[in-house]
Amino acid sequence: MKLSLLLLAALPIASYAQDSIAVTSNDMYPNTFSSGSANVQSFNNKARRFNDWSVSIGGGAAFMVHSDLVSITDEKFNWGYNSYVSLDKQINHVVGISLIYQRGETKQKGQLEGAEGIAAGVAEARTKYNQIALMGDVNFSNILRRVDNHSPYRWAMHGYAGMGFMSFNTSLHDNKDYSWSTNPRRIPLFINQKLGLNSVYYQFGLGVKYNVSSLIDVEARTMYIISGDDEFDGGGYAGSGDYDPNSKIPKYNMIDKRRSDNVWTVNLGLSFKLGKHTTHLAWHDPLQEAYYRANVLENKSTELIVCEKGDKDNDGVCDDWDRQPDTPAGARVDGAGIALDVDLDGVIDLYDKCVTVPGPVENQGCPTNK
Structure with a gap:
């Protein structure tokens, strides 16, 4: 554990550490973290490890809610549809941004109060809309995923929020004022809102993605459109x-005092990940990778295998590098396993009667008296 903490503490230092070699080409640029300059690699397509672009398509149901006329009445659903296509850019492992186009239709009903409502009956309306927006994407799973969770990273929860512009066409008819009639002349109520600066809308929601492969994600997404x-x-x-x-x-x-008619959508979609790499940036957690690498280093065996060939002469020097593997028993040796001969007279100290004074072998290493 201590080794893991030490390695993690060293990561920022290692990340900012730079050498002091001078810049010599246009591919290098000054080191902004020190007073000198350094050879550092520019961040370009060649340096990327992950894909960060994708295209998403999907569709599902749409319901008018929190409005005067609503799609859910007396626990009955008046089903509409919603479809979308988006170009998605992952900025980092947590945050992304999308340019999204949506098209759909809602069906809703409502009734006035009192005698007027009885005479007009239940009014039915339809809204057909087109929307284009910029939408932010936050990957909650990359924020909340436990660092000790080593299971396959397949599921992720995403949060969305954005704003854009829309156009829509509506039609409403009832049994009285907004019905087709020639006598008196009456027609349903039609409203046409063109795309413009006065047609801003907002949306937010949640999605759950499943990583099918390196190319495809499947997502269930629900959005609330204001x-x-x-x-x-x-x-x-x-x-x-x-x-x-x-x-x-x-x-x-x-009918409803609120001045904003809103839509709730439930969609199922696919994301097609673009690029040559095997992993998309949204499915990578750098903190988990750091803990994983620290754990690998901590658990890596540091035991050294020594004396594979043994120590035949038992002099304390392995035969792997013993230059004198048959040293006599009891002789002192140097680091290479060679028996010591302090006075260099050719008689090892084990047999030398005069260890510090040179002498011939015939006299057991002692000088002769002449």
């Missing part, structure tokens, strides 16, 4: 006079 427009459900225009209680026009846009 239109910011009380005309979005088709219940009527949203001018100041349209909220006058004394006006004779039907007040479908006053």
